[in-house]
Amino acid sequence: MGKAYEIPDWRKWKVEDVPELKKIQERLAQKGLKDPWLRNEVWRFQPIFRVNSIFTILSKGFKWGLVAFIGAAAIEKVYLLNKGGQDEHH
Incomplete structure (x- = not known):
């Protein structure tokens, strides 16, 4: 024990x-x-x-997570626009 x-x-x-x-x-x-x-x-x-607050605990990685999310969304948007543009020409 x-x-x-x-x-x-x-x-x-x-x-x-x-x-x-x-x-x-x-x-x-x-x-x-x-x-x-x-x-x-x-x-x-x-x-x-x-502990300062539950918000502090939950938001520890929020800033970098938001940056990663925006970056991933932008890359996906550019990729889909490029892919969609190529499909129209074929």
Whole structure:
């Protein structure tokens, strides 16, 4: 069997370590509120877990793929025009 999954210690995650969450905590405090579960969101901001967005992941090769597609379409168009032009003369 593989190595057992180790659950990280909850005390490791601190809202104070994440500026975005710290601002939320401060805004809540100004209104006399407190979110005891805010600490549970800290892991999402750690570099190892952070992904900019699903769009970033899906679009990684989009630019070069688009260039390849346009190139292939242009080559096909030129090829079909040349082939079609030759057929008309025969």
